[in-house]
Amino acid sequence: GGSRVGEPMQYEGTGKSLCPPTQLPAGNYVLSYELYSPTRIALVTEAGGSEQTILISTAVGIKEFSVASDGAYRWRIEPNAEESQWRMTVRPVLKRGR
8 A cells, every 4th residue: 555645735926925824633744846946845833933844945846744733834935036936735644555
């Protein structure tokens, strides 16, 4: 078997952005991304505002990460180039295969 993933949450934009809050249950996730300049992507807790940097990259790729607690979160996207476009999709991992 393989890993199963849930419904995608898609985001895209140009320049720096703080996405609207979304509810994320604790668990594992997969982030697919397209970044056209060096970009930092961080997950920000709505309650308290603490940030977890998920990645810093320039590329197309996939990154696994985990969320420790259920709650409302926002994505902070910070490309180095002001007009740089970005696109990302987040999917929960529903089942890990062996």
